[in-house]
Amino acid sequence: MSNNKSELAYTRYLAPDGQLTAPLPAWADDFNLLTRLYRQMVLTRLFDQKTIALQRTGRIGTFAPCLGQEAIGVAIGSLMRGEDVLVPYYRDTAVQLMRGVRMDEILLYWGGDERGSAYAEPSVAQDFPLCVPIATQALHACGVASAFKVRGEHRVAVTTCGDGATSKGDFLEALNVAGAWQLPVVFVINNNQWAISVPRRIQCGAPTLAQKAIGAGFQGEQVDGNDILAVYDRMQVALDRARKGKGPVVLECLSYRLGDHTTADDATRYRSADEVRQAWNEEPIKRLQSFMAAQGIWDEGREQALVSECQALIQEAVNAYEAHELQPAISAMDHVYARWPAALAEQREWFLERVARRGGGEHHE
Known part of the structure; x- marks a missing residue:
């Protein structure tokens, strides 16, 4: 469908209450897939909660939660192939978990231990570590994609960033080289409306962030980042396009950062409780849960079993993290x-x- 702010495509299948707003693609009939996507979103959120508790008790350092943005990372991670390369930013727990990075490795990283970026899973061994400097990872992804193109490999580099990163020169330079060289790279913007304390409405005059792809000569589009079915669908198309040598894509996912920017931030100082309360009405997990319940494939019993399973896995990871010998x-x-x-x-x-x-x-x- 068309976005009323621009002529760019905007995709949504599920309304905030879980009701359909458009006919679903054929793959959405796979209830096993929907259950897997839902499970990963719940696991990510519970892991976020536990990690914040660890930080508050001095057991890890500063952490960047992804509360309210789980659908974006889960969709990305579920679609990337093992031979693809993820070039992430610091709010990508959901993608990493889907790719096969272990929870105790993620805790090691946020605990200040470099071993947290030495992933044990072979399929993610070439993925880059989390990038804290803003937007520099976009250029790194173009370097990876250039190697794929030179070698004639059907692989894709996927890089992520927040809305604030799109205002940096590194991001715009990356778009330029990706378009000029027609690189197999997908840029995913997590537009969670806040670049720390700077709201989206004053950080950029463009009607959409996806439009920045136009100046670089390639495709950009928006998607409801709280609708995992929409993100999955458009991410699938973007990866296929890049893999077939048809050039890069910018996918702007509209979401909302329900928590603080990091555990070193206090978001109550710059945004209202009413704004956050409204955003909770549109969050992704309840949205998919409502849809699945309406389809008869989810209920309270399954929910409680899932929460118990996830909490056990998380505690096991915490135990493994805390059992690591301290580095000198x-x-x-x-x-x-x-x-x-x-x-x-x-x-x-x-x-x-x-x-x-x-x-x-x-x-x-």
Whole structure:
């Protein structure tokens, strides 16, 4: 259907109450698929809740939750192939879980341990670690996609970002090179309406963020990011397009960040409770749950069993995370440079000598 703010395509199948707004594609008749997508959204949300609790009790560092945005990541992760490469940003727990990254690895990363980015699952071994600098990952994805094209491989690089990242030069440069070289890359914008404390309405004058693809000469479209059926459908088309050599796509997913930007943020300082309350009425998990219940494939008993199953898996991951032996303090310097600059090499040697004089107590530095 058409978006009234632009001529770009806008896709939605499920209204906030779970009612259909348009005929579903044929694949949506697969109730096993719908159940799997729902399960992953619930798992992601419960994992988010547990991770925030760990941060509040000092057991991990700052964390970026994806509350209210689970549909986007679950749809992406469920459709990417093992040979594809994910180039994520910091709010991509849902994608990582779908790709096969373990929960204890995610906790290690947010706990400040580089081992959290050394994924054990072979199918995600080439995926990039979470990117905290804003928008730089978009250019990295273009580099990956360039390699795919040069080698003649039918693989896709998928990169994600928030709405604020689309205002950065790195993002626009990435669109430019992707369009000029017709790269097999999909740019997914999680437009959750807030770039930390800056609302979407004042950070960019364009009617839609997806329109930024037009200037780079390729396709951009919007989708209801709270409707996992819509995100899944359009992501499937975008991946197929890129895989067949038809060029890149920008997919702008309209969602809402129901929680704080990170655990270091307090969103109540810059947005109203009424706005957040209204956004809760449109969140993705209840939306799909209502649809599935209407189809007779979900009920309260299944819900309680799912929650119990997810909570057990999460606790098991927390136990595994906390069982990891602490890394020595010097490990913080081990993954910064492939070749050490002379000045920093001297500092590292100084640090090692200091630790040796203190009897190896580097864990407590």
